[in-house]
Amino acid sequence: MPTRTDDPAQSRLVRAARGEKVDRPPVWFMRQAGRSLPEYRALREGTTMLESCRRPDLVTEITLQPVRRHRVDAAIFFSDIVVPLQAVGVDLDIVAGVGPVVAEPFRTRADLDRLPALTAEHVPDITESVQMLVRELGPTPLIGFSGAPFTLASYLVEGGPSRNHEHTKALMHGDPELWHDLCTRLAQIAGAYLRIQVDAGASAVQLFDSWVGYLSRADYEAYVRPHSTQALEAVAGLVPRIHFGVGTGELLASMGEAGVECVGVDYRVNLLDALERTGGRYALQGNLDPALLFAPWPVIEQEVRRIVAEGRQAPGHVFNLGHGVLPSTDPEVLTRVVELVHSLGEDPA
Numbered sequence: 001m002p003t004r005t006d007d008p009a010q011s012r013l014v015r016a017a018r019g020e021k022v023d024r025p026p027v028w029f030m031r032q033a034g035r036s037l038p039e040y041r042a043l044r045e046g047t048t049m050l051e052s053c054r055r056p057d058l059v060t061e062i063t064l065q066p067v068r069r070h071r072v073d074a075a076i077f078f079s080d081i082v083v084p085l086q087a088v089g090v091d092l093d094i095v096a097g098v099g100p101v102v103a104e105p106f107r108t109r110a111d112l113d114r115l116p117a118l119t120a121e122h123v124p125d126i127t128e129s130v131q132m133l134v135r136e137l138g139p140t141p142l143i144g145f146s147g148a149p150f151t152l153a154s155y156l157v158e159g160g161p162s163r164n165h166e167h168t169k170a171l172m173h174g175d176p177e178l179w180h181d182l183c184t185r186l187a188q189i190a191g192a193y194l195r196i197q198v199d200a201g202a203s204a205v206q207l208f209d210s211w212v213g214y215l216s217r218a219d220y221e222a223y224v225r226p227h228s229t230q231a232l233e234a235v236a237g238l239v240p241r242i243h244f245g246v247g248t249g250e251l252l253a254s255m256g257e258a259g260v261e262c263v264g265v266d267y268r269v270n271l272l273d274a275l276e277r278t279g280g281r282y283a284l285q286g287n288l289d290p291a292l293l294f295a296p297w298p299v300i301e302q303e304v305r306r307i308v309a310e311g312r313q314a315p316g317h318v319f320n321l322g323h324g325v326l327p328s329t330d331p332e333v334l335t336r337v338v339e340l341v342h343s344l345g346e347d348p349a
């Protein structure tokens, strides 16, 4: 049996995300595993993104790389939000510099036939990867993740990344019944994908609803949130759940109510404002602007100190960026940010 301090379920990440006070905030970075690391680029050479995601040896090594290099307090599972869609049979690819591209966009009721329920049999490699990782990581927690129904629906309906989400919104308002049926399928897939990772040993999960900031609060609550709730319920009571989207200043409270312990805040919203908007009901994650990592160190240091100080007011605070690491980020700066957060112990006041 691991001792209490060796148990990832007792790690700072898990405790802070549950809303418990810890001596200093845990820190990890969205997109920490990936293109900013030369060792990642070397390993990925000659293998496509989606192939890499299905090879437990590569997934394990890529997930561990930033943990070794930066000494972050959590690993994020190396995968992609479209992996479970591909696993159930959707024809798609991840195009470098573009993102996920779907061969035949979802447009009619007949397209529901292309979205069967996800079971563990579709993704034995994911179970294997998570199990291998949990063994290698020891006390460091692994964060599992899934794309949320809305963001997945947007890729399926638009056929790829979209600026305005016009086909998605046309479906949502033009055929609400089909929209809800689509999102019910996606919520099953997302929930099952989270549950498979938790059953294999992940200590926390993050539901990414990257594009949800394009919605009004009314539309979010009517057309999207019930499906996010369904996905999140698949791991309720098992591990802390983090919910993140971009441009969600107007949605933070509402996203908390989807059923999570921790709300991810993008870099546009000050943490104290996020705390007020969410009524202090959730732990917060965030929110250094990833573009600021290109500024001189004294600017970064001041921002990190401010965010950590503000985070102390929240029920729990997980230090992160306000969106993913930009590919051209100097990895040394990330290591320095981790060292700084680690040095900021208990509030002296």
Ligand code: CP3
Residues within 6 Å of the ligand: 029, 030, 031, 032, 033, 034, 035, 044, 049, 076, 077, 078, 079, 080, 081, 082, 094, 095, 096, 097, 098, 099, 100, 145, 208, 210, 324
């Ligand atoms: O380090 C980590 O965060 C873990 C791995 C991870 C990836 N994608 C790896 C990846 C995670 C958590 C994701 C989630 C993801 N994928 C999201 C939600 C998070 C967010 O950024 O809002 C979204 C919207 C996607 C869809 C997607 N996949 C995009 C937009 C891209 C970038 C396309 C590009 O090249 O600009 C991808 C590809 C992708 N996913 C890469 C990585 C490391 C780059 C592919 C490569 O290295 O060849």
